Structure formats: C-alpha cells, structure tokens
Amino acid sequence: SAVISQKPSRDICQRGTSLTIQCQVDSQVTMMFWYRQQPGQSLTLIATANQGSEATYESGFVIDKFPISRPNLTFSTLTVSNMSPEDSSIYLCSVEEGSGGNGYTFGSGTRLTVV
Amino acid sequence: LAKTTQPISMDSYEGQEVNITCSHNNIATNDYITWYQQFPSQGPRFIIQGYKTKVTNEVASLFIPADRKSSTLSLPRVSLSDTAVYYCLVGVPFNDYKLSFGAGTTVTVRA
Numbered sequence: 001s002a003v004i005s006q007k008p009s010r011d012i013c014q015r016g017t018s019l020t021i022q023c024q025v026d027s028q029v030t031m032m033f034w035y036r037q038q039p040g041q042s043l044t045l046i047a048t049a050n051q052g053s054e055a056t057y058e059s060g061f062v063i064d065k066f067p068i069s070r071p072n073l074t075f076s077t078l079t080v081s082n083m084s085p086e087d088s089s090i091y092l093c094s095v096e097e098g099s100g101g102n103g104y105t106f107g108s109g110t111r112l113t114v115v
Numbered sequence: 116l117a118k119t120t121q122p123i124s125m126d127s128y129e130g131q132e133v134n135i136t137c138s139h140n141n142i143a144t145n146d147y148i149t150w151y152q153q154f155p156s157q158g159p160r161f162i163i164q165g166y167k168t169k170v171t172n173e174v175a176s177l178f179i180p181a182d183r184k185s186s187t188l189s190l191p192r193v194s195l196s197d198t199a200v201y202y203c204l205v206g207v208p209f210n211d212y213k214l215s216f217g218a219g220t221t222v223t224v225r226a
Contacts, residue, residue, distance in 0.1 A: 001161075033214070042202070043159070043216040092158045094214075103149050104214060106158025 002027050002095050006107030013083055013114050020079045021110045023093035028073035033094040034066070037109070043092065049076045083114045119203045124221040133190040135220050137203030140184045148179060148186045151202045153219070159202060163188070193224045 003026040013019050023032060034046040047057045047068055055068040069077045080087050090109040097103060120138040127133045139148065147166050151159035163170055165177040165186070176189040190197055200219040 004158075042218050043214075045214065094158070096208075097161075103151065103161030103164060103208075104159075105161070109156070109158050111156070 001097055002029065002105045004093060004095065004105055004107035006093055006110055008110055009108065010111040011113070013112065015084050015114055017083055018079055018081045019083065019112060020077050021091050021093075023076045023078070023107055025074045025095055029095040030073070031096065032070065032076045033104070034068065034076075034078045035092045035094060035106075037090040037092065039089070046078070046091075080112065083112075085114045088112055088114045119205055119217045121201075121203050121217060121220045123218060124223070126223050126225065127193055128225050129194055130192050133193050133197070133222055133224075135188045135190075135201055135203075135222070136185055137188070138185045139203070139205045142183050142205055143207075145207045146183075146205045147208055148177065148183075149204045149206075149208075150175070150177065150188045151204065151216075153200045153202065154198075159216075162201075164208070190222075193222075195224050195226060198222060198224045 005024040007022045011019055032049045035043045036046050037043045045058050046061045046066055047055045049055045049068050049070040051070045051073050057063060065081055067079045090111050092106050092109040094104045094106045097105060147164055149164040150162045152162050153159040163172055163175050163177045165179055167179050167183060170177045178187045200221050202216050202219040204214055
C-alpha cells in the first residue's frame with residue numbers, strides 16, 4: 001500500500017499566522033484528500049486535490065482559508081491561513097489505493113495548536 | 116452516501132471477541148462496506164471491505180446479511196493494542212471518493 005509522509009507532525013502557532021502542511025506519497029496518485037479532525041471528533045473532508053486543476057472544497061471550507069497546491073502526482077500542500085484557536089485540529093491527507101478494494105491510506109496527521 | 120449508525124462505545128477484555136454492528140438502512144446496490152481503525156495520534160487505517168456475505172482477512176471478519184442493511188465487524192481475541200476507534204463507511208470504491216466518517220465506535224480493551 002501507499003506510504004504517506006506528512007510534515008510537520010505537530011506545531012504550535014500564533015493566531016493570525018499561517019501554516020503549510022506537506023503531504024508526500026511514495027507513488028503516483030490521481031487524487032489526494034485533506035481532512036480535519038477536531039479534538040474528540042470524527043474526520044471531516046476539507047477538499048479534494050487533483051493534479052493540474054483547482055482543488056474542490058467541501059461545504060464550509062473556502063480556498064482563501066485553506067489554499068491547496070498539487071504540483072505533481074506525489075505531493076500536495078494544505079495551508080491553514082490567518083489561524084485562530086478554532087483551527088486547532090489534526091489535519092490529515094489521504095489517497096485511495098489503486099484497486100479501490102483496499103480503501104484509503106492516511107498520513108499520520110499534523111496536530112496543530114493555535115494560541 | 117448512505118448514512119451509518121454505530122454504537123458510540125464498547126468495552127471488552129483481552130482474549131474476547133468483539134463484534135461491532137453498523138446499520139446502513141439506505142445502502143445502495145453498488146455500495147461496499149468498509150471499516151477503518153484509528154489509534155490516538157494516527158490516521159485511520161483500512162481494516163476490511165465487503166459487499167455481501169462474509170469476508171475474512173488476517174485482522175478481522177466482516178459479516179453482511181442478505182439485505183445488506185447492516186454489517187458486523189468481528190475482531191477475534193482482542194488485545195490491549197486493539198483499543199481504538201472503529202469507523203464503518205458505505206460507498207462505491209473509486210466513485211464515492213468523498214469518504215464520510217460517522218462518529219465511530221470507541222472500543223476499549225481491558226486487561
């Protein structure tokens with residue numbers, strides 16, 4: 001299965017600043033997904049990132065707040081902009097396994113604390 | 116995507132079998148049932164996927180009745196390391212790529 005490297009693993013940031021999270025996959029994938037998991041909660045899809053096109057955002061998430069880049073088939077970044085304490089969450093990237101029968105692989109996540 | 120309902124939590128002891136049932140009354144003809152496991156400070160991990168009857172792998176078994184309106188994840192002889200949150204998802208692989216996670220079931224295994 002695909003191996004995902006996500007950086008940073010955790011960070012503590014000041015409000016009003018921005019943080020860029022990197023997601024590197026060891027194989028080429030068409031779509032990459034970004035999720036948010038707030039403390040004690042389930043996962044919520046932020047956006048889907050296809051290489052060579054604009055990311056598709058889910059309801060409640062906007063590009064100005066969560067800009068995404070997808071420069072090639074193995075890499076993506078998610079930026080959390082103008083952060084507030086409400087943005088404190090775990091952010092995870094994910095890819096679908098090639099055959100579809102083995103589900104999705106997730107990175108280990110980035111634990112973000114905004115102070 | 117079909118909505119799923121799972122118990123919020125379950126307790127068990129080492130060596131016991133744990134069965135988690137997920138209800139998905141509105142499952143569509145092409146939908147598959149997939150289970151994920153999530154440990155603290157980690158991303159979810161794929162456990163098993165099935166369409167009907169029974170599927171077994173080295174980690175778990177998945178039982179799906181004929182009407183497919185529910186499914187049961189069975190974890191044999193659990194250990195302390197099986198303490199995690201387990202999520203049931205329903206959708207079509209590759210087509211329904213927007214995974215919709217419910218609240219999940221927190222399984223706590225005690226010594």
